Amino acid sequence: MTFTLSKADSATTAVEGLVDETRIVELCQDGDREAFRSIVERYGDTLYGAAFLMSRDHAFAEDMVQQAFLRAWKSIPQFKAGTNLKAWLVRILVNQVMSDRRRKRLPQESLDSAYASASDEPGGMDAVLESERQEEVRTALQSIDEGARKAIVLRYFAEMTVPEIAESLGWAEGTVKSRIHRGLRKLREHFKSEQREMKFALEES
Amino acid sequence: MARQEPMEPEINSWFRHERETLHAPSDLWDSLEPNLGAQNRPGWRQLFGFRWVAVRLTVRAASIATFIFVGLFVMLAITDVGPFADPRERFVSDSGYGMSREQWDQLGRSTGGSAQPTATAAPTFSAGQGPAVVTPLLGQTETDSSAFRARQNFQATAVVGPGQGNVIVMPDGGLTLNSSFNWNTRITRDQAEALVNNALANGYGVTAEEYDLLVEEIMVGDWSRVPSDLRLTYFQDYGINPFVDPSDEPFSTFAMDVDTASYTITRSYLESGRIPPFESVRIEEFVNYFDQGYSQPDGTFGIHVDGSSNPYMDDGSFLVRIGVNTQEVSNFERSASNIVLVVDTSGSMRQGNRIATVRHGIQSLIDQLQPGDTIGIVAYNNEASIILSPTSDFRAASHSVDRLVPEGSTNVQAGLRLGFSLANQHFGEDKTNHVILLSDGVANVGTTDSNVLLSQISEYAKDGISLSTVGVGMSNYNDVLLERLANNGDGSYAYIDTFDQAEKTLGSDLTGLLEIVALEGKIQVEFDPEMVDEYRLVGYENRALATEDFRDDSVDAGEVGAGHSVTALYEVKMRAEDIGGPIGTIRVRWLDPDSREASEVAQTIHTDDFAKPFESASPRFRFTSSVMAFAEVLRQNPRFIEVSMLEVIAALAGAAADIPNNAEEQEFLSLVNKARELGAFTGFN
Numbered sequence: 001m002t003f004t005l006s007k008a009d010s011a012t013t014a015v016e017g018l019v020d021e022t023r024i025v026e027l028c029q030d031g032d033r034e035a036f037r038s039i040v041e042r043y044g045d046t047l048y049g050a051a052f053l054m055s056r057d058h059a060f061a062e063d064m065v066q067q068a069f070l071r072a073w074k075s076i077p078q079f080k081a082g083t084n085l086k087a088w089l090v091r092i093l094v095n096q097v098m099s100d101r102r103r104k105r106l107p108q109e110s111l112d113s114a115y116a117s118a119s120d121e122p123g124g125m126d127a128v129l130e131s132e133r134q135e136e137v138r139t140a141l142q143s144i145d146e147g148a149r150k151a152i153v154l155r156y157f158a159e160m161t162v163p164e165i166a167e168s169l170g171w172a173e174g175t176v177k178s179r180i181h182r183g184l185r186k187l188r189e190h191f192k193s194e195q196r197e198m199k200f201a202l203e204e205s
Numbered sequence: 206m207a208r209q210e211p212m213e214p215e216i217n218s219w220f221r222h223e224r225e226t227l228h229a230p231s232d233l234w235d236s237l238e239p240n241l242g243a244q245n246r247p248g249w250r251q252l253f254g255f256r257w258v259a260v261r262l263t264v265r266a267a268s269i270a271t272f273i274f275v276g277l278f279v280m281l282a283i284t285d286v287g288p289f290a291d292p293r294e295r296f297v298s299d300s301g302y303g304m305s306r307e308q309w310d311q312l313g314r315s316t317g318g319s320a321q322p323t324a325t326a327a328p329t330f331s332a333g334q335g336p337a338v339v340t341p342l343l344g345q346t347e348t349d350s351s352a353f354r355a356r357q358n359f360q361a362t363a364v365v366g367p368g369q370g371n372v373i374v375m376p377d378g379g380l381t382l383n384s385s386f387n388w389n390t391r392i393t394r395d396q397a398e399a400l401v402n403n404a405l406a407n408g409y410g411v412t413a414e415e416y417d418l419l420v421e422e423i424m425v426g427d428w429s430r431v432p433s434d435l436r437l438t439y440f441q442d443y444g445i446n447p448f449v450d451p452s453d454e455p456f457s458t459f460a461m462d463v464d465t466a467s468y469t470i471t472r473s474y475l476e477s478g479r480i481p482p483f484e485s486v487r488i489e490e491f492v493n494y495f496d497q498g499y500s501q502p503d504g505t506f507g508i509h510v511d512g513s514s515n516p517y518m519d520d521g522s523f524l525v526r527i528g529v530n531t532q533e534v535s536n537f538e539r540s541a542s543n544i545v546l547v548v549d550t551s552g553s554m555r556q557g558n559r560i561a562t563v564r565h566g567i568q569s570l571i572d573q574l575q576p577g578d579t580i581g582i583v584a585y586n587n588e589a590s591i592i593l594s595p596t597s598d599f600r601a602a603s604h605s606v607d608r609l610v611p612e613g614s615t616n617v618q619a620g621l622r623l624g625f626s627l628a629n630q631h632f633g634e635d636k637t638n639h640v641i642l643l644s645d646g647v648a649n650v651g652t653t654d655s656n657v658l659l660s661q662i663s664e665y666a667k668d669g670i671s672l673s674t675v676g677v678g679m680s681n682y683n684d685v686l687l688e689r690l691a692n693n694g695d696g697s698y699a700y701i702d703t704f705d706q707a708e709k710t711l712g713s714d715l716t717g718l719l720e721i722v723a724l725e726g727k728i729q730v731e732f733d734p735e736m737v738d739e740y741r742l743v744g745y746e747n748r749a750l751a752t753e754d755f756r757d758d759s760v761d762a763g764e765v766g767a768g769h770s771v772t773a774l775y776e777v778k779m780r781a782e783d784i785g786g787p788i789g790t791i792r793v794r795w796l797d798p799d800s801r802e803a804s805e806v807a808q809t810i811h812t813d814d815f816a817k818p819f820e821s822a823s824p825r826f827r828f829t830s831s832v833m834a835f836a837e838v839l840r841q842n843p844r845f846i847e848v849s850m851l852e853v854i855a856a857l858a859g860a861a862a863d864i865p866n867n868a869e870e871q872e873f874l875s876l877v878n879k880a881r882e883l884g885a886f887t888g889f890n
Contacts, residue, residue: 029244031244033238033241036241037234037238040233040234040237041234044228044229044233044234045224045227045228045229047229048227048229048230048233049223049224049227049228049229052227053223062229062230062233065233066233066236066237066240069233069237070237070240070242073237073241073242073244074242074243074244075245076244077244077245078245134219134223134226137219152216156216156217156219157220157223157224184216187216
């Protein structure tokens with residue numbers, strides 16, 4: 001049996017998704033590579049995006065996502081049915097990033113490479129403004145400390161709940177909340193100090 | 206989220222956009238598939254799930270244990286370390302840890318000063334350069350003692366901002382962060398990570414979460430970032446005074462210090478089975494904890510000199526004890542007092558018996574109050590509130606103590622502000638106006654600029670309201686802050702580790718705390734270069750003053766209460782074999798607490814005072830020399846590397862037995878034994 005989930009599938013209701021996912025995980029635990037492929041396709045973008053937003057380095061993010069999925073495949077037999085697959089995958093990813101950085105003593109980010117790869121991104125003429133804005137916010141995101149950055153990326157990009165983030169990062173929920181709070185505050189400060197005219201003016205409301 | 210952040214809509218819209226544009230490489234699966242390999246089958250563990258949990262818990266526990274084993278010390282800003290003209294003059298603190306035993310030895314024998322172990326000079330990185338390679342210095346040198354080696358697992362040096370700092374990973378039994386606490390210096394996350402990465406490269410394994418915490422720990426200065434349940438203990442390494450040739454500098458000048466906190470902190474560490482961090486050891490506070498048996502003086506200050514040959518060194522040096530003391534005043538004779546207690550009731554005070562110890566201390570204090578005194582109590586956590594308006598109704602005061610319930614965070618500024626304003630409202634011209642802060646010393650809310658706080662406290666002190674600080678608890682203790690507060694507040698600093706100590710500090714010793722008989726007390730010892738080859742002041746590193754400061758009455762020094770004694774030990778090497786006559790002069794200068802007029806008394810040091818065998822010296826002197834040796838070993842003075850603790854104990858046993866009412870001396874003896882059992886001296890024997 002093969003599973004190929006299209007993008008539309010991820011928009012199915014939460015319950016369906018859960019049932020779906022439980023079956024997929026079971027198949028993976030039995031060594032079904034096609035089932036695992038559906039997991040990779042479902043969560044690849046999320047993991048990759050999160051890794052990129054945290055590191056701002058496309059090559060690094062790519063590498064991390066590969067490593068994370070390889071590790072996930074290896075350890076999925078130990079995955080406890082009924083627990084949160086996304087949180088589990090993100091946890092593996094974050095650990096991967098940490099241990100890799102430790103091993104290689106990689107600097108947190110290399111702005112040069114980030115700018116270089118940012119310019120590689122596809123984008124038409126009308127995407128100029130859009131990508132400028134993107135650049136602004138990505139830069140702002142790099143300006144906040146890593147804990148808050150992780151929390152913000154997982155909360156708003158990966159659309160995880162606070163308990164999910166807490167599970168993934170092994171932090172207390174209070175810590176997650178306070179870091180999100182701090183991150184938002186720092187972002188706001190950043191934009192204020194930059195005094196840039198943003199498409200979405202960031203004002204105190 | 207309980208409350209939507211103002212930015213949430215924008216953030217959501219932007220991240221939605223990111224979700225639409227950020228995609229994993231299209232060949233992700235294709236590149237993954239060939240590498241998938243075999244899965245980890247759970248096998249029997251699936252059948253015995255609980256065993257798997259047990260294995261995981263064991264692994265987790267092992268990793269946490271490793272983590273706990275890793276104590277982190279950050280020392281910042283060498284420019285802020287103290288009164289040394291040239292930072293390199295400090296012969297241990299900046300560079301002494303990364304040495305082999307041979308190097309330690311050499312350094313110790315070279316009598317300090319110029320000894321700068323350039324061979325182990327640390328690679329540095331500079332602010333603005335971002336992270337750079339920080340090479341571990343330790344674990345690379347061979348030593349013949351495992352404890353010695355273990356203690357020195359890691360050190361990295363980083364230039365941060367305007368100063369220099371050390372990160373030292375030490376197995377002191379807890380996660381301990383040490384900082385010189387320049388609140389204006391920030392370590393960037395990059396720098397912190399570089400340091401942690403370096404520690405990890407040395408073989409420590411931590412989880413992602415622990416990694417994060419370690420990084421956050423290092424980024425001191427931003428209190429809001431440090432999880433409150435994390436162990437943070439702040440001590441500062443003030444270095445070790447070197448030997449000085451009196452032809453270079455005949456004057457040794459320092460502020461009086463009657464604090465005893467360092468000794469009770471060490472006691473608390475050892476009683477709980479841990480070796481104290483070496484920076485927590487301030488020898489003068491060890492020595493001054495014990496009664497030196499000086500006779501009552503006729504004037505404000507009495508000066509006492511004695512000594513003997515140095516029992517711990519075979520270099521012909523002498524140990525000279527110089528003491529000054531003030532007249533005792535009974536609790537009935539002291540001036541009426543306007544006391545305001547500022548009590549930390551933050552959540553961290555719930556730990557252990559902190560709040561109970563504080564309550565007990567306050568009850569002991571209330572028991573000592575006399576008609577004419579008033580007492581008020583302010584409690585603070587997130588905010589400050591009045592628990593007891595200043596009153597002479599001591600029964601009501603006693604009842605109010607039960608209302609000190611810990612919760613929330615620590616806003617020491619708010620507490621002190623309210624405390625001082627209460628004391629100010631009830632200010633009595635003819636009274637002692639005194640604020641006493643009781644805290645575990647964690648300032649995590651409010652202004653982070655300690656300089657503002659400290660200067661406000663100095664202002665109050667000038668206006669006649671002094672501040673003393675009483676520390677309690679250990680896991681997130683801030684020694685540096687509490688000592689500085691008391692210094693600026695013209696008060697003293699104590700640490701209470703037990704109910705007994707709380708009773709002593711706030712009860713029986715209350716008169717000494719309240720009845721200040723001398724302000725800005727200073728001691729200057731002048732050594733005759735004709736007679737003295739070299740001298741070394743033992744301790745008082747963070748009390749050192751410039752020679753010219755002695756007669757500058759605007760320089761902040763130490764306040765001395767009634768019945769206090771201040772003792773300084775000197776190691777002295779004489780020039781000639783056939784010695785005799787005077788070798789120097791002791792001068793004591795202070796301001797009258799009421800008139801602020803300066804007085805000075807002096808006394809000559811004669812060779813006869815100290816040129817005698819150790820065995821014939823007084824029991825108290827012999828005991829004090831043991832206290833010194835104990836502290837020197839604990840603070841890892843390389844000069845004392847050869848000193849066997851057995852010698853110390855042997856000397857002690859004889860001296861302590863000759864001292865009447867020697868409960869404290871006996872307790873000290875048991876502490877030395879504990880320290881020996883814990884292996885505190887393994888590296889030195």
